[in-house]
Amino acid sequence: METDCRFNTKLLHGKTSKGFGQREILPPISQVTAFQYESMEELEKVFAHKSMGYAYTRIGNPTVAAFEQKVNELEGGAGAICCSSGMAAITAALLAVCESGDEIIAGNGLYGGTIDLFHDLEKLGIHTVFADKLNRDTIKNLINERTRVVFGEFISNPSLTVLDILGAAEVAHEAGIPLFVDSTTVTPYVARPLELGADVVIHSTSKYINGGGNSVGGIIVDGGKFRWNFEKHTALAEFKKYRNMAFSVRLRTDLWENLGGCMAPMNAFLSFIGIDTLGLRMERICENAAALAAALSKIPDIKVNYLTLDDHPYHEYVKKELNGYGGGIFNFRAGSKERAFKIINSLKYALIASNIGDQRTLVIHPASTLYIRSSKEEMEAAGVFEDTIRVSVGIEDKEDLITDFTEAIKNSSL
Numbered sequence: 001m002e003t004d005c006r007f008n009t010k011l012l013h014g015k016t017s018k019g020f021g022q023r024e025i026l027p028p029i030s031q032v033t034a035f036q037y038e039s040m041e042e043l044e045k046v047f048a049h050k051s052m053g054y055a056y057t058r059i060g061n062p063t064v065a066a067f068e069q070k071v072n073e074l075e076g077g078a079g080a081i082c083c084s085s086g087m088a089a090i091t092a093a094l095l096a097v098c099e100s101g102d103e104i105i106a107g108n109g110l111y112g113g114t115i116d117l118f119h120d121l122e123k124l125g126i127h128t129v130f131a132d133k134l135n136r137d138t139i140k141n142l143i144n145e146r147t148r149v150v151f152g153e154f155i156s157n158p159s160l161t162v163l164d165i166l167g168a169a170e171v172a173h174e175a176g177i178p179l180f181v182d183s184t185t186v187t188p189y190v191a192r193p194l195e196l197g198a199d200v201v202i203h204s205t206s207k208y209i210n211g212g213g214n215s216v217g218g219i220i221v222d223g224g225k226f227r228w229n230f231e232k233h234t235a236l237a238e239f240k241k242y243r244n245m246a247f248s249v250r251l252r253t254d255l256w257e258n259l260g261g262c263m264a265p266m267n268a269f270l271s272f273i274g275i276d277t278l279g280l281r282m283e284r285i286c287e288n289a290a291a292l293a294a295a296l297s298k299i300p301d302i303k304v305n306y307l308t309l310d311d312h313p314y315h316e317y318v319k320k321e322l323n324g325y326g327g328g329i330f331n332f333r334a335g336s337k338e339r340a341f342k343i344i345n346s347l348k349y350a351l352i353a354s355n356i357g358d359q360r361t362l363v364i365h366p367a368s369t370l371y372i373r374s375s376k377e378e379m380e381a382a383g384v385f386e387d388t389i390r391v392s393v394g395i396e397d398k399e400d401l402i403t404d405f406t407e408a409i410k411n412s413s414l
């Protein structure tokens with residue numbers, strides 16, 4: 001029953017939904033820095049990995065472990081590691097496989113923080129080559145003997161470029177390179193990158209997985225199937241004996257623990273509660289987003305970018321690979337920055353906030369916030385213009401959202 005059941009049932013009754021402490025129905029919050037032992041011999045065994053146990057929360061904590069196992073089960077992974085934020089997860093995952101002199105192929109309209117991180121990695125001697133859109137051809141053209149990983153966003157935020165994981169994984173694997181996918185905007189409810197051929201999935205759990213907008217966090221899920229070539233992936237050479245699990249073991253026992261970006265127990269607990277309703281929220285959010293985007297696309301001077309709209313280039317892919325779900329984010333162009341601000345300021349329900357994936361609808365003007373330090377070219381490559389409004393749709397009643405946005409647009413004529 002546990003493995004055969006569907007997504008929402010698995011969320012509540014899966015293998016990782018029981019067996020906590022003293023039969024609690026949720027993992028107890030182990031809000032401690034360290035764990036005490038009866039004897040020094042016992043603690044010695046824990047440190048030597050000869051007996052299971054927790055010693056210090058940066059290295060392991062039962063509340064965090066419960067959340068790791070839950071996300072791992074939903075993504076169909078072989079192991080998962082929680083981090084203090086989505087950026088901490090991306091950083092740890094990339095540093096685990098790249099050394100100075102190595103190259104990363106990255107693209108698909110990346111999140112701004114991730115683009116900045118690639119600039120930081122440059123200073124450590126890790127070079128990134130970018131493709132606007134990652135696909136079979138662009139990846140094939142960029143792969144060389146220094147390439148160690150291909151990194152892309154499944155549905156990019158905010159450009160809404162969709163990564164053809166099947167195709168990308170195939171060309172990467174032919175060259176002995178793993179595919180890492182940031183699936184933050186897709187969530188395991190909509191699609192599971194590991195099933196489509198990706199090797200590692202990364203989430204900012206701060207967004208849809210938590211859903212309540214109450215804690216920053218990230219997670220790395222290892223599919224455990226990639227066959228590392230330790231002559232190429234020298235960053236993992238020391239962990240050769242763990243074969244397919246070398247990436248996870250290096251993170252867990254070495255890099256992640258030393259970088260120090262662990263998730264706080266309280267954040268793991270809040271995210272554990274949040275994820276219980278992921279299926280319900282995503283269903284509602286995607287339905288609301290499709291309805292709101294469709295309604296706004298009928299207004300003559302408003303240009304909407306949303307995946308399920310008939311004129312969207314990924315329309316067919318969404319139908320086929322994402323069960324028709326277009327995700328919770330869409331953008332629209334208002335004609336000018338002034339009009340965009342006027343619309344945003346007069347919305348009754350949408351909060352002006354720099355976040356996505358909250359159960360409340362959120363709006364932002366990306367050009368003057370998220371892309372304030374980007375060049376015009378970088379911004380436009382991400383599908384952001386001076387008049388773009390990004391909407392992260394929530395679970396409110398769609399009729400109210402449609403009325404609110406329609407009125408705000410109508411009243412905004414300059």
Ligand SMILES: *Cc1c(COP(=O)(O)O)cnc(C)c1O
Binds near residue numbers: 114157204356
């Ligand atoms: C927010 C976000 C991140 C970064 O996550 P944080 O938890 O804010 O560090 C990475 N990728 C995507 C797609 C995001 O939306």
